[in-house]
Amino acid sequence: MRFFRQYPVIVFTAIVLAGVLTLHALDKNSVGRWIATAYVGAFVVWTLIGMVRDVLRGHVGLDILAVVAMVATLAVGEYLAALIIVLMLSGGEALEDFAGRRAKRDLSALLDRSPRIAHVLTRPHVSDSDEVQEIAVDDVSIGDTLLVRPAEIVPVDGILLTESGTFDESSLTGESMPVTLDAGGEVLSGAINGARAVRIQAVRTSADSQYQQIVALVHAAEESHAPVVRLADRFAIPFTAVALVIAGTAWAISGDSTRFAEVLVLATPCPLLIAAPVAFLGGLSRAAKTGVIMKGGAVIEQLARVRSAAFDKTGTLTQGRPNLVDVRPVAGVDADELLMLAASAEQYSSHVLAEGIRRAATERRLILRASDDASEVATNGVVAVIDSRTVVVGKPAFVTSLAPDTVRATLGIGEAAAYVAIDGRFGGVLVLADAPRLEAAGVTSWLRANGVGRLTMLTGDARSTAESIGHAVGIDDVHAELLPSEKVQLAAELHPRPMMMVGDGVNDAPVLAAADIGVAMGARGATAAGDAADVVILVDSLAKVVDAVSIGRHTLRVALTAIWIGIGLSVGLMVVAMTGFIPAVAGALIQEVVDLATILYALRALGGPPTGLVTTDRKLAGVVGNRARH
Known part of the structure; x- marks a missing residue:
């Protein structure tokens, strides 16, 4: 019937x-x-x-x-x-x-596994008498404490409250080995809990969580x-x-x-x-299984014919987690004070360098100050009033416009700088290192060997940093210190076509949308970039770009x-x-x-043939090292 x-x-x-x-x-x-x-x-x-x-x-x-x-x-x-x-x-x-x-x-499997129920602890601080209430996933609020039982699917993104937990993230990242997290680690929705019950605190609603965003991409x-x-x-x-x-x-x-x-x-x-x-x-399904979501057949056709590619730098060609390696104050400014003021201002910034500065200040046990008057100028920097002093942290050109005595710093390979001005005068430079991804050189070599004739870097970072990273990964055509509108203009002028743009973060959304094929590194949950892109990579690996082109x-x-x-x-x-x-x-x-x-x-x-990309860390590290030395 x-x-x-x-x-x-x-x-x-x-x-x-x-x-x-x-x-x-x-x-x-x-x-x-x-x-x-x-x-x-x-x-x-x-x-x-x-x-x-x-x-x-x-x-x-x-x-x-x-x-x-x-x-x-x-x-x-x-x-x-x-x-x-x-x-x-x-x-x-x-x-x-x-x-x-x-x-x-494989696309359908993602939809079928979408979590629908969450166990909310209504008395999370009374361990002997926890009261559990089952509610719909859509009703979970930020800050709720949730109980995730053994072998259950994590319903929303959260912070692990239990001392440790083991999770299967294969449906999200394609990684077959379970991942062990300690208390304070971020647990992504869609991961499968291990053999013991754990507690998490919701940090995103269902609609904004990782798995639900993947499901939305699959529907599209x-x-x-x-x-x-x-x-x-x-x-x-x-x-x-x-x-x-x-x-x-x-x-x-x-x-x-x-x-x-x-x-x-x-x-x-x-x-x-x-x-x-x-x-x-079949191609869409195979891509999803490898951790790459493509938004329709037109994307497959464009990927198959791609002839030029552009890359963002931070978080795309590099690891995207810069660490502070040097504090260079000008004469008369204390290094710890410079770092404290900069980190206090960077509390109001979403830039990737801001996270590294805040993390370094916390590790040095510096107490950050609050600001009643702070604003971020997109892609340029942040201005905040800290203890009655106006602190500016950002790109050299932006800081120079407010502090004309700013002096440019000399940087090494993989280093980036955040310039600091205090009350209209140059205060110093914070140097952070963001190393190239181990797989980046292999990816650019594969693309060039497989018909992608032009490779370009489009970044808002300083030219010296951008050129050193470009040289290390095999990209000679570097455009640095760009505003989002300038990235869009350069992407439109890039030939031959079709052109693929790979990036992550909110500031990459305009150029991803403007490219023939926009590829977002979405493993860290860059929602705006994922919405604007045609391809979203769920695994934190640039090698998946090669997989996407090969599958296409x-x-x-x-x-x-x-x-x-x-x-x-x-x-x-x-x-x-x-x-x-x-x-x-x-x-x-x-x-x-x-x-x-x-x-x-x-x-x-x-199915299909392997991409042929060498992905062993040792070999890729050797490729990057050789390029860096030359």
């Missing part, structure tokens, strides 16, 4: 076909012919109505071939072949659903079908024209109208309509090959049918085998 409700046309067609075959066996061909003609005619009218709707929406598809084939077979009395064509077309929907479910199983990927339609449409008109020419030629040469129908039954468009969507779903190329190759297999077999069989060697009924059945072959081939997108 469920199959009947889901595919009523298949069931009715099978019943009509069985009835017509029975009447044929009872030598009541005329009755069977009228029943078949009426049923197929109704199906043709229904198909034509759908075609008209598609044309009004600006889409001209391949259904015209199927309609002509059904009308032709009825016209020449091949009503059994007409019924088989109807069964084949309606059965193609079931085949597509089956293959689609197989292709997107599932709902994007436009590129698949476009890929099939490229072949629609030429294939239709070739099929009609072959069928018309067969009729003209033989003088037999039946030959026209016999050729067209082998030209039904199921390989084009089904193979491409199945391949693209393999998927497009499989989709196009499946289409050409279908077209090649169909054209070859049509040529054979021109001789009259393949009757209409046999041709309709043979075409079903062609459909099945193309669909099975399209499922190859679920």
Whole structure:
């Protein structure tokens, strides 16, 4: 009954076909012919109505071939072949659903595992009498204390309150080994708790948590079908024209109208309509399994053809966790006082360097002061009044505009500087080191060796720092000290196209949205960047960029090959049918085998060859070290 409700046309067609075959066996061909003609005619009218709707929406598809084939077979009395064509077309929907479910199983697995219930401790400080209340995940508030039982899914992002805990984060990061966290560590929603119950404190609501953002991205990927339609449409008109020419030629040469129908039954468009969507779903699913979420088939197609790439520096080509390595105050300013004032001001900044400065001040047991008047100038720095003193921390150009005596610092490879001004005078420099990612040099080498002809760095950081990191990872075209608008402008001018931009953080969102393919390093939860990007990498590894490009190329190759297999077999069989060697009924059945072959081939997108990127830390460290020394 469920199959009947889901595919009523298949069931009715099978019943009509069985009835017509029975009447044929009872030598009541005329009755069977009228029943078949009426049923197929109704199906043709229904198909034509759908075609008209598609044309009004600006889409001209391949259904015209199927309609002509059904009308032709009825016209020449091949009503059994007409019924088989109807069964084949309606059965193609079931085949597509089956293959689609197989292709997107990893995407569906993410959705099926989405946490729905949370256990809230209503008396979290009374350990002997904890009271647990089950509520919907959407009702969890920031600050709630939650109990996560053994083998349960963590419902929202939180801070671990228990002394330690072990979590399986494979569905989030692709990392197969469990991760052990100590108290104070961040636990991501979607992770599976280990063998002991733990307590966490919610730090984000359900909608803002890591797993729910992944689920939203998966929904967006599932709902994007436009590129698949476009890929099939490229072949629609030429294939239709070739099929009609072959069928018309067969009729003209033989003088037999039946030959026209016999050729067209082998030209039904199921390989084009089904193979491409199945391949693209397989590619999306394979990417999700490796920790890369792509927002639809258009992204796969663009990734497959990418010819230039641009990278942000901090958090993309580098580790994104800079540590303070030097405090350089000017004469008359105490080093600890400089660090304390800068860290106090950086409490009001979201920049990645601010976190390193605050962490260093805390480690030195400096007491940070609050400010009643603080503001951050996006991508430039922060201004705050601390103990009646105006403190400015930020880029050299920004600080120089407020303190003209600012002096630029000399920096080493991987170092960045935060300049500090106090009451309008230059106070000193805080030097932080953010080393290149071990895999960065390998990624740039792979891209360059695989057809990505131009590699560029677009960063807001100081030129000396940017150039040293670029040299270390193999990027010579470096654009530094850029504002977000300048990044967008340079990205628009970058050639050849398509162009891929890789970045993380809120300030990268505009350029990610403007690029042909925006790739966000979303492992740290950069929501704005993830929303703007076409590809979100859930694992904190730049190597996944190579995986994304490799999967895109393999998927497009499989989709196009499946289409050409279908077209090649169909054209070859049509040529054979021109001789009259393949009757209409046999041709309709043979075409079903062609459909099945193309669909099975399209499922190859679920697998694929390895990327070939060397990912062992020792080898990558050697590559980076060699580049740095030269």
